[in-house]
Amino acid sequence: MKFTIERSIFLKSLSRVQGVVERRATVPILANIYLETRQTGLELRATDMDLEISETVFCEIERTGSATAPAYMVYDIMRKLPENARVNLEHYPEESQLVLCSGKSKFILKSLPVTDFPALVESTLPISFKVRAIDLRSLIERTRFAMSTEATRYYLNGIYLYAVHNAGVGVLRAIATDGYRLALAEVSLPKDAYNMPSVILPRKTVEELRTLIEETTTEITTSLSNTKIRFAFGQNTILISKLIDGTFPDCERVIPVNNNKTIEVNAKALAEAVSRVSTVMATDKARAVKLEVVRDSLVLSASNTTTNNNATDELDAVCDCTPLSIGFNSRYLLDILGQMTGDTVRFAVSDPSSPMMVREVADDSALYILMPMRV
Structure with a gap:
């Protein structure tokens, strides 16, 4: 794999995906991002096995292929390079090395086997609908502060999202609570979301989703099942997450x-x-x-x-x-x-x-x- 990319493009994409990576990952490969060059451009992917973000950006490809790179190391290097720099990356699989060059700067980084990098397999997601970015942002911003942080009540460590139908009017409702306070917000129910299952978005997913939404003005394609959810931001950025496997309390009763x-x-x-x-x-x-x-x-x-x-x-x-x-x-x-x-x-x-x-x-x-x- 060998390609050239604008530092600004690479840095912006890295900033979107590297938030998924745990700084103290116990599994070494999870401290890395996956890079792959294909006809559509450069794909960057990061995962913690519960959440995955991938993004495709433009680059000049000299040789297709794939590699892994230490996420925070590459991000810090990009951050410290000159603003208008161009970056050349080349993978040497035999030496397990990724060589990064920009101007007179050169970095030789360890690259773990791409076969070790896990993928969050997309199971069948039967429900799919489009939601306005402004609506999803509203639901998250008005409720996320009330999410619990108590590990023993894991089912409260997120935002409960479900469809409500009253007198023929549908709303998409979000609830979060930590037992001391409760936040409830709702927006008009998107078309095709009437039969969506009630789901709990994990805290980390909420925070990463919030970051992606900040830079989005168009509709977000949302696909989900009882166990996973997928958010597609146009053709280039995708977030896939497992859902919390638990029963959210009937908060409307309180x-x-x-x-x-x-x-x-x-x-x-x-x-x-x-x-x-x-x-x-x-x-x-x-x-x-x-x-x-x-x-x-x-x-x-x-x-x-x-x-x-x-x-x-x-x-x-x-x-x-x-x-x-x-x-x-x-x-x-x-x-x-x-x-x-x-x-x-x-x-x-x-x-x-x-x-x-x-x-x-x-x-x-x-x-x-x-x-x-x-x-």
Whole structure:
């Protein structure tokens, strides 16, 4: 294998695929990327056995073939080469070497056998549909912060994606929860997605998918089964992932139905106030902030039991409830407020010990649930 490629093209493609590679891969071949030159260009592929990303880019091919290369090593080399550099790569299979040259720079890298490089075999994916990049981005961005990181509850370590049909109207819904907060978002159901199975996208897949979507404006072809999912970004970039083999809890059952006490407040002002008062809790693991309704005001307070530092702040609010005092984890509350794009946020509560519902006043396509804390 021998080819020449623009450094900018190679670096951009490497940045897309190398995120899959584990820095401390226990299997040596998984620390490598797979390179193959064919008529369509240069294919780069990386996998961790659960997730695979491949991309095809243009290059000048002198000799077809395939090789493996240490992923992060090649990425770092490309990063440090001059901006307008051209790169020549040649594989010497007999010596198990990949020689990379650019200008007067030369690198000789170890290349493991291509036969050792695993492929995430695409089983039959019976359901296929196209989803707008803006819609998939919306589902991910508004829910991913609530994914759990607890290994024992692996089925919560991702985003639950499923189709919902209500009165002839279909929506594609995403839910994530860690048991302390829940995020739910939905978009119009894409054509041909009506019979899709309910699936759980793993955390790492969500993060890599998010990166790819950022550079996409067109529709994404999504194909899936009960065990795998495939996202195709045009003809050149493909992400294939195993799905979490578990049962996601019926979170819709925990959505409160009797939260008739409401508070409306400016979302940005509230986020800034929560951030201010929580400053005194820098050494407090609980990081609890208390919200108290006093007539047409929302009073925030926080205290550090270790240092005896405390803080208060007050905001104008529209309150349709009797005086109320309720506490929350400040970081969790800020995570939710960070999803707001409109001016006003609405809280709906029933009592200080029950979950609170959070929505934007101008957008009901997302819902957040936050468990209270004792303060």
